[in-house]
Amino acid sequence: MADRSGAARSATPSPTRTASPSGPSIGMPLLCFAVSVAAAFALTAVYATGGNAQAEGALLAVSLGGIGIGLVSWCKRLMPNEIVTEDRPSPASAAGEADEVVDELSGAEQGMDRRHVLEIGLVTAVAGLGVAALLPIRSLGPRPGKGLKSTPWAAGNLRVVDEAGGIVTLDRLAPNGVLTVFPEGFVGREDAQTLLMNLRRDDFVPVKGREDWVADGYVGYSKVCTHAGCPVGLFEERLGTLLCPCHQSTFDVLHGARPVFGPATRPLPQLPLALDGQTLIATGDFSAPVGPGFWDMDR
Amino acid sequence: MITRKLIRWLDQRTGAAGVTAKTLEKVFPNHWSFLLGEVALYSFVMLVLTGTYLGFFYVPSVATTTYTGSYAPLQGVEVSQAYRSALDLSFDVRAGLVMRQMHHWAALIFVAAITAHLARIFFTGAFRRPRELNWMIGVTLMLLAIGNGFAGYSLLDDQLSGTGLRIMYSVIISIPLAGTWIASLVFGGDFPGEDILSRLFLLHVFVIPITITGLLVLHLGMLVKHKHTHFPGRGATDHNVVGERLWPTYAAKAGGLFFITAAVIAALGGLAQINAIWIYGPFRTSNVSALSQPDWYMGWLEGAMRLMPAWEISLGGYTVPNPFFPGVLIPGITFTLLYAWPFLEAWRTRDRAEHHVLDRPRDRPGRTAAGAATLAFYSVLGLGGANDLLTTFFGLSLNQVVWVLRAMLVVVPIAAALVTYRLCLELQQRDRGDADDIATGNAHRELGGGAAGDGGSASGAAVAPVVVARTD
Numbered sequence: 001m002a003d004r005s006g007a008a009r010s011a012t013p014s015p016t017r018t019a020s021p022s023g024p025s026i027g028m029p030l031l032c033f034a035v036s037v038a039a040a041f042a043l044t045a046v047y048a049t050g051g052n053a054q055a056e057g058a059l060l061a062v063s064l065g066g067i068g069i070g071l072v073s074w075c076k077r078l079m080p081n082e083i084v085t086e087d088r089p090s091p092a093s094a095a096g097e098a099d100e101v102v103d104e105l106s107g108a109e110q111g112m113d114r115r116h117v118l119e120i121g122l123v124t125a126v127a128g129l130g131v132a133a134l135l136p137i138r139s140l141g142p143r144p145g146k147g148l149k150s151t152p153w154a155a156g157n158l159r160v161v162d163e164a165g166g167i168v169t170l171d172r173l174a175p176n177g178v179l180t181v182f183p184e185g186f187v188g189r190e191d192a193q194t195l196l197m198n199l200r201r202d203d204f205v206p207v208k209g210r211e212d213w214v215a216d217g218y219v220g221y222s223k224v225c226t227h228a229g230c231p232v233g234l235f236e237e238r239l240g241t242l243l244c245p246c247h248q249s250t251f252d253v254l255h256g257a258r259p260v261f262g263p264a265t266r267p268l269p270q271l272p273l274a275l276d277g278q279t280l281i282a283t284g285d286f287s288a289p290v291g292p293g294f295w296d297m298d299r
Numbered sequence: 300m301i302t303r304k305l306i307r308w309l310d311q312r313t314g315a316a317g318v319t320a321k322t323l324e325k326v327f328p329n330h331w332s333f334l335l336g337e338v339a340l341y342s343f344v345m346l347v348l349t350g351t352y353l354g355f356f357y358v359p360s361v362a363t364t365t366y367t368g369s370y371a372p373l374q375g376v377e378v379s380q381a382y383r384s385a386l387d388l389s390f391d392v393r394a395g396l397v398m399r400q401m402h403h404w405a406a407l408i409f410v411a412a413i414t415a416h417l418a419r420i421f422f423t424g425a426f427r428r429p430r431e432l433n434w435m436i437g438v439t440l441m442l443l444a445i446g447n448g449f450a451g452y453s454l455l456d457d458q459l460s461g462t463g464l465r466i467m468y469s470v471i472i473s474i475p476l477a478g479t480w481i482a483s484l485v486f487g488g489d490f491p492g493e494d495i496l497s498r499l500f501l502l503h504v505f506v507i508p509i510t511i512t513g514l515l516v517l518h519l520g521m522l523v524k525h526k527h528t529h530f531p532g533r534g535a536t537d538h539n540v541v542g543e544r545l546w547p548t549y550a551a552k553a554g555g556l557f558f559i560t561a562a563v564i565a566a567l568g569g570l571a572q573i574n575a576i577w578i579y580g581p582f583r584t585s586n587v588s589a590l591s592q593p594d595w596y597m598g599w600l601e602g603a604m605r606l607m608p609a610w611e612i613s614l615g616g617y618t619v620p621n622p623f624f625p626g627v628l629i630p631g632i633t634f635t636l637l638y639a640w641p642f643l644e645a646w647r648t649r650d651r652a653e654h655h656v657l658d659r660p661r662d663r664p665g666r667t668a669a670g671a672a673t674l675a676f677y678s679v680l681g682l683g684g685a686n687d688l689l690t691t692f693f694g695l696s697l698n699q700v701v702w703v704l705r706a707m708l709v710v711v712p713i714a715a716a717l718v719t720y721r722l723c724l725e726l727q728q729r730d731r732g733d734a735d736d737i738a739t740g741n742a743h744r745e746l747g748g749g750a751a752g753d754g755g756s757a758s759g760a761a762v763a764p765v766v767v768a769r770t771d
Contacts, residue, residue, distance in 0.1 A: 051393040053400070057569005060397070061562045068558030075551035081543055083533060086326040088526050088540045088655060091429050140487060140494075144479035147489040148472070163585070180585050190490060190584035223585060228469040228604060228622050229490070230462060231587045245589040246466065247605045248687065248697055261698055263604065263621050265611045292469035293611060293620025294479050 029074035036066025148294060151183075151191045153271060154285035158183040160196065160220070160273070169278045170216055173198035176237045180223060183282065191290050193223040193231065194271050195242070196280070197253060203240065207256040210287070213272040215280055220271035221257045224291040225249055227264035242268070266293065327549045328529035328542035332419045334556060339412035340515070341560040342405045347508065349402040349568075356392055358384040359500035361456065361493055370577050378581040381456040381496050385576055401568030406448045408564060410596040413441045421640070421670050424658035425528045428651060431641040433521040436514050438637045443511050445596050450503040452574065452594060454496060459574075461582030462591055465490060466604070470626030475619055491584060528657050537655045590687050602683025603629045606705050661730075664723035668716040675715035679708045 039062035046055045075081075092098075107115065152158070160168045160181045168181055173196070181196045182189060200217030213219075221242070225232045230246035240254040249264030251257040257268035269286035289297050310316040327333075360380040366373045368383070369390045378386075388395035417437060420426055426434035449467075453460045468490040471482040487494030529535040529542065543549050567573075579588060593601050603625030612619040636643075644666065645651050660667040682689065683704045690697045 047394060053396040054569050056394055056397040057401070057565050057567070060569065061566035063562075064558045064565055065562030068555045068560075068562055071551050071555030071558065075548055075555065079548045079551060081548050083329075083541060084326055084544060085534060086324075086526070086540045088538055090653060091524050137484060141483035141485070142488055144483040144489075148479060188584065193585040228466045228626075230465060231585050233587060234589065245587050245591060245687070246462065247601075248701065249609075259609060262701075263607045263609055263625075265609045265621050292472060292622060293618050294472040295475050295617055295619070296479075297618055297620075298613075299616055 024077050026074075026078065028077065029070040032066045032070030032073060034066075036063045036070065039063035039066060147191075148291070149289045149297070150285055151290060152186040152189055153183050153192055153194075153282050155183070156284050157276075157281055158185070159276070160184070160194075160280040160282060161187060163187060168196065168280045170218070170275070170280070171278070172280075173218070175200045175217070176235075178235045180231075180233075181220070181280075191224065194220045194282075195223045195232065195268075196220050197235070199240075199253065201240075201254075204254050207270065210256075210270060210272070212274075213270060215273040215275050218273055218280060219253065220273050220282065221251075221253065221268040222271070222286050222290040223268075225264060226259070226266040226268060226290075227262070227292060229291045232268065323544070323546035325523075325545045326526070326540050326542045327545060328527050328535070328540060329549075330530055332423075333527065335412055335416040335419055337553060337556055338560050339409055339416055341557045342409035342412055342564065343511065343515070344557070345405040345561055345564050346402060346409060349398045349405060350504065350508075352398045353388060353395075353402055354504055356384055356388050356395065357381070357454065357500075359454065359497045361491075361496055373577060373580075376581065379456045379496075381454060382576070382581045385455045385457070389577065397565075397569050399568075400571070400573050401564050403452070403573045404567040404571070405564045406444075406451060407573075407595060408560070410441070410444050410448060413437075413444055414596075417441060417637075418670070418674070422658075422660040422667060423528070423530075424654065424663060424666070426641040427645070427654040428641075429525055429653055430521070430528075433518060433525070434641050435638055436518050436521070438634065440511060440514050440518065441637075442634060443507055443514070447503055447507040447511070448594055448596060450499045450507065453499055454503060455574070455576050456496060456582050457576035458579040458582050458586055458588055459576075459591055461491070461584070462587055463593060463597075464495065465584070466622075466626075470622045473620040473623035474627055475617070475623070491582075526655070528655050530657050531659070535656050537653060540655070590691070592685065592688070595681070598684035599677045599680040600626065600630060600684075602680035602686070602704075605686055606680070606683040606701060606708060608705070661723040661726040664720045664727075667723050668720040671719035672712035672716035675712040676708065679704060679711050683708075 039059045043056060043059040043063060046052055046059060161184045162168055162172075162179060162181055165184075165187050167184075168179065173179055175198050177198045179196045181194050182192050186192050197219050198217050199214075199219045204217075204219075206214050221232075223231045223233070225244040225246065227244065227247055227249045230244050232242045232244045232249075232251065234243040234245055235241075235253075236243060240252060241260065242251045242253055242257065243249075244251075244262070244264070247263050249262035250260050251264070251268050252260045253268075256270065259265060259267060266288070269288040269290050271286055272283045274281050274283050306316065358380040362380050363377050364380055364383055366376050366378045366383055366386065368374070368387055370386055373386065385399070388399050390396070420434065420437065449463070453464050453467075468482055468486060471485065472478040474481060483489070485495070485498070486492040487498070526540045527542070529540060533541050535541045580586070592598070604622060607621060607625040609621065610624070611621045658666075660670075683701075686697065686700050686704060689695065690700050
């Protein structure tokens, strides 16, 4: 085989020390392999002496790269790179073979009618088995039901507690203060998480019909974004808006947490708050199903 | 020689020598862009190797435990077993961190290489008959790679992965009619549930990798059957294959590329920190981090979710919620079009002949423009996924950034298509007419022009030395 580029390449660069008089230089690939071996030894030493992610990665890279670059340079310098041509028959089988397969499979030579009936029977049986075999999928989870539409707050008159389980009283938040709260006994419950805000400010307008859901300036909104369910946590005090960090839906907490920007379409559901002495309680569940929408959420 | 004896011994029992000899003689066309698929394959090998190591330590359980490992800031914190085992891998298993980071980087490179490979196949028309099935297998592999990437980074049960799963749950329940049922079956109940991690684990380490492996075998088997496509020139026709023999040159190059790919992954895994779950903290459903970003291949979906206007549909009391459109409809349309493209194009061009000589993108301006518009569309979506970063980095208003990106989503693809189309025509014209301006005697150009069949009659000084007879 002709070694066109190999010969051309070996003629131009200055010969290295390891160049043999009879052929092109093997210096470069050999050097690469030597570097690879050295890096492998160093890698072993690093591991044995306690390990270090940076050194391990770098030495592994040198060891692997040494082999890789060595191979490529071996190939470029010494291997034939003759361009050859090979026939490319069409992938199709010889003429008529596909039809033969169909004939063979459909058994054209046999009594057609009775076979046809049997085939229908077989297909029906397999289909029935298939349906039966799919049923165990049902065991993977419960029927979706009220879980999406109600939260533990629905029990009514539950005390409001913080993430540590502590009771929340009226002196907890300064005006514009924000706190993540749960119903007592359900700390950490995803669907019950509520953003408690002290909105004792002039521009707060309670939703019509929910004037008594506000307890001495304290307002509670579901913390689960109505768009894709992320916790809505960023309160912009000056504008009175809550921002969801996931997809930037923005809710106006001064006007019933209605969506004012981003992809969310529905307001954050509001929690009916009341006072039991100085302690905050919720008298019932949120004003709407919490979290992102689903097909039958309003039914 | 021992080798000779061994090969004879093996051949007497398998008769494999004949096939092997033929295989070693096999001809592979040579072009840098043919290596993109190989990079994907080698990344997958690295994923399997590093992933197996991680699997020896990872615990797929949401049961809680108190962290007592060597990362001081989290000591004494209640965390899940899954998160704890990932922390242990990062801090207390020697070589664990480099393996974890290599695995993550390899996944990013895997999907990137698949995407680049797909673009190469698309722009050169390598999906045409007889390769339609292999194109569809490739699209399936891409879907599986993206899905397994998402499943993989969801396993760690850190704040970022939990947020990702929350959004996935919301997208699933947005599906009309069946959404809440599907979500309940997948998660074993309402979010977050106890089951999702162990289920994702089985999918991530067994079901999906096995499926990928099987499809890869089919993908490469068909490649062997069809033989690789080649660019016009050097006597390439639809009835031959022009290139180098597998042994030794091509095999050495491919082997070298494997080691170089692995070296890049190792360097990144050691030197470039990725998915620092100890900074994100354990997943709490009531927490979220600002500036949360998914892995790059989910960026277009994230961007679609962010740029989607606040629309939802109400049908007689039933709701099609907002996340359905960006989260289900857009990926659904995307992959349906990808699967259907070879057939759509064949129907449009009425070209149903076998093709093994590749198109040069400029010779198919319509297709090339469509591809450029598509890439532009998904790039803008990807930018949308980083709208919070753009806002903070450039000190802009979030609302303005979102509106500008929404406008760009319409304008940029159209502009990209027009510019690309025009550019293709210009390049064709240069190929044909102004032979003086370009290097002459380049067979690629003239043959490509002829192959397009759109008036690309070779003229003047640049007539190709080889005239290719085409059957169609």
